[in-house]
Amino acid sequence: KQEVTQIPAALSVPEGENLVLNCSFTDSAIYNLQWFRQDPGKGLTSLLLIQSSQREQTSGRLNASLDKSSGRSTLYIAASQPGDSATYLCAPPGFGNEKLTFGTGTRLTIIP
Amino acid sequence: NAGVTQTPKFQVLKTGQSMTLQCAQDMNHNSMYWYRQDPGMGLRLIYYSASEGTTDKGEVPNGYNVSRLNKREFSLRLESAAPSQTSVYFCASSEAEVPGQYFGPGTRLTVT
Numbered sequence: 670k671q672e673v674t675q676i677p678a679a680l681s682v683p684e685g686e687n688l689v690l691n692c693s694f695t696d697s698a699i700y701n702l703q704w705f706r707q708d709p710g711k712g713l714t715s716l717l718l719i720q721s722s723q724r725e726q727t728s729g730r731l732n733a734s735l736d737k738s739s740g741r742s743t744l745y746i747a748a749s750q751p752g753d754s755a756t757y758l759c760a761p762p763g764f765g766n767e768k769l770t771f772g773t774g775t776r777l778t779i780i781p
Numbered sequence: 782n783a784g785v786t787q788t789p790k791f792q793v794l795k796t797g798q799s800m801t802l803q804c805a806q807d808m809n810h811n812s813m814y815w816y817r818q819d820p821g822m823g824l825r826l827i828y829y830s831a832s833e834g835t836t837d838k839g840e841v842p843n844g845y846n847v848s849r850l851n852k853r854e855f856s857l858r859l860e861s862a863a864p865s866q867t868s869v870y871f872c873a874s875s876e877a878e879v880p881g882q883y884f885g886p887g888t889r890l891t892v893t
Contacts, residue, residue, distance in 0.1 A: 673823070701880045712871060713824075713884040720880065758823070760882075768814065768839065769882060771824040 671696045673772035675759060681778040684751060690744040690775045692759035697737045703769065704733050704744050705758040713758065717744070749779045782807050785885035787872050793891045794862045802857040802888050804872030812875045813855035814839075814882065815847060817868040824871065830855055831877075862892045 672695045682688050692702075701720050705713040717733040719726045719742070725734045732745040742759055756776045760769040785806045794800055806813065811832045816824040816839075826839030830849040844866060846858045855874075859866060872885040 703881055705884075710889075712886040713873075715881055715883065718881045760824075768826055768829055769824075770826075771816075773821060773823040 671761060671770040673759060673761065673770050675757075675772035675775050677775060678773065679776045679778075681780060682749060683780050684749060686749050687745070687747050688749055688777075690746070690757050690759075690777070692742040692744070692772060694740045694742075694759075694761045694770075696761070697740045699737065699761045702733075702735055702742050702759060702761045704731075704742075705760060707756045707758060707774070709755075716757075746777075751779045751781050753777060754779045784808065785872055785874055785883050787870075787885040787888050789888060790886065791889050793893065794859075795893055796863060798862050799858070799860050800862065800890075801859075802870055802872075802890075803854070804856065804885060805854045806872075806874040806883070807853065808874060808876075808883065809852070810874035810876045810883075811852070812877060813849065814873040814875075815845075815855070815857045816871045816873065817841065818871060818887075819868050827857065827870075859890075862890075864892045866890065867892045 674693045676691045703718045704716045717726045719735040730747040735742045756774040758774045760771045788803045814829045815827040818824045828847040830836045833852045848856045870888045873882045875882040
């Protein structure tokens, strides 16, 4: 059974800093991993999807990396802004390669 | 495109009442999913449907039934609601050939 851990559970940083969110998973036989953002009381917004053939995927100020062999993924946010405040969730597939398993997320607060 | 839509947005039930949560997607996806999100637990898969006419249990199916009415619609039914089913319910869809899941805005359900 896939298990996902996200560290830290919460993070507060001043605006403008670069930061890294960590995700580890137990079953490395995955084809992809998806990172989501969730604002309070809202649904999930997909940020990045990394295929297993890729080591990195970039979108604007976001960069996600995937190391299947060690069961880890990181989400790097450059030049953080108050609008980045949200909970960030990583989700590798669980059983089968479509059904996702979620961590409990990292709640990020950017201090103006 | 509306993406994934869910109704209702909020619902309060008394213990023992029944209700159906509705989900529809307009992306012509084959696969659809129901998750629940509880504080400190992350999102957990309740049921999924890989194609029209098929459904399978996820991690936490007890107390729920689903119907894949057609390719667009996937409903979740609570036959006899219990306080333990108080949660936020998310519907999602995906296409096997194109990795990545798309989520609806969620239904916040309270059972008293």
